Amino acid sequence: MTVYATEYIRDVEEGEMYAQLFRCNDGNIYVVKVMSNPRGRRALFNELVSYQLGGLLNLPIAKGQIIVFSKDIFNDPYLLDEMGIQEGPHFGSLFIKNASSFSLDKLPFCENISMLPEMIVFDHWITNFDRWSEPQNLLVVGKEQYKLVLIDHAHAFNGPDWTIGSLIYWTKNTDIIWGGIYQEFVPFIDNEDPFALALKKLEAITNEEIAAAFGKNLPSEWQVSKEEVKTLLFHLILRKKMIRKMMADLKDYFPIWSSSNR
Template identity: 40%
Template sequence: MLQVTQYIQPLPGWSAPHLVLCSDGNHYVIKLLSNPQGIRVLVNELICSQLAKRMNLPIPDGKVIFIPEGVTGCPPAQTGPHFGSLFIPHGILHPSDLDLARCTNISQAADMILFDYWLDNNDRHIWTQDKQNLIIAGGPEPKLWMIDQANVFNGPHWNAETLLNKMNNYKAYWGTLYQRFVPFIDGTHPFRESLAKLHSLTRNDLFHAASNIPVEWGVSEQDVITLVNYMEHRRNAMNSLIQTIIYNFPVWYKHYKYHGGTI
């Protein structure tokens, strides 16, 4: 298991993350078992990281990371498995429209929106100066990254009962961030490729993403089964749900209205 070798510094955020150096030589943003939002934050992050990898979505590589005893500077009593995501250096946290336009993968903004709807991520659409769940890696080929998946499954305090209750509760969140993406992804079928990626996942893929979770994180076998059923059930509704936001996309809406277009 990947281990912390050096503590660097605390970072801002609701989950009180920390920057660390690990045994593979890379820096990670680590969220602790004792984070203020609860252990399910770690579960949500790990599941999303594994799903994103299978779908080729822009989420920093996520790992289970162990903090051994004796690492100077680490918060006390934190030995055990935590979640860490690969640190994106020189990231732009408050990108302008020009920064977004320069991203080599800006078309994946459609993937981001659909992914959030599928897993009921209820806060990425919000865009304020002190809260945004994306980052742009700078350099000659800037890239858009999705960060902070803590609020998937409608928040970090889910259990089997809440998942069952939310399974048929679909909401197409819309806000400033998604609106900023529109000029870059609008077209006759802006979500066609994103939907194809989503539907390419098998039930075994979903089980794999929900099963590789440390026992210390308290996810039961029943939780895993309910999670997989939840993800599979909601995925089947995404073609219809995504069409409810068509009015925010001028080109898509015009094509659909006047040319009989479909998603």
């Protein structure tokens, strides 16, 4: 089913991509990032592919969807011109009610806190340097019993300005991703081998599953070539083999883990 935007609701206050809320013909509301966003069309590609890759790991990631704008379907076609939104495919994440940016005081009450290692492994796999310092990229959903949900992957693959050359560089690079938000996770996941399950899940993903995550009908309007898609696929396949080494380099941040093998 093609999902069409039908009604503008409001702007989203946070974020550098000027996302906006739209109601769509499937009855849902989406946080939509349009092709004319300041970070470019490749950011939309990053969002869609990251959503699909996160699904391979069963991560709690906000549903991603290609959102099509058409003046024949949108309730106020003149508004699209005023907002500078062209017809065609854009990217939307399902709007989640009762959601707020990550905060440490709610973390102990999150029912899926055991997935924190998998989130860290995922960010290393897709080279997402954004979440460790940006609390708005990790939502806490709920009122009393909370759930963590990942959003915003425009900066995957070391940012929306990636090229074939940069992918080749980052395929070989094993720099760790670490910062304040990840540090707050440590007391909740530190043990003798905190990333064992997360690594096992990632390594179980087949190359065919990774390829399928790109989909067959990536919008040509997003201006990512077949050669670039092929390079990114090989980048992810090869980088998956290097994640275990990267996680081992995090050991000094985990007191129990680092002391267990001494």
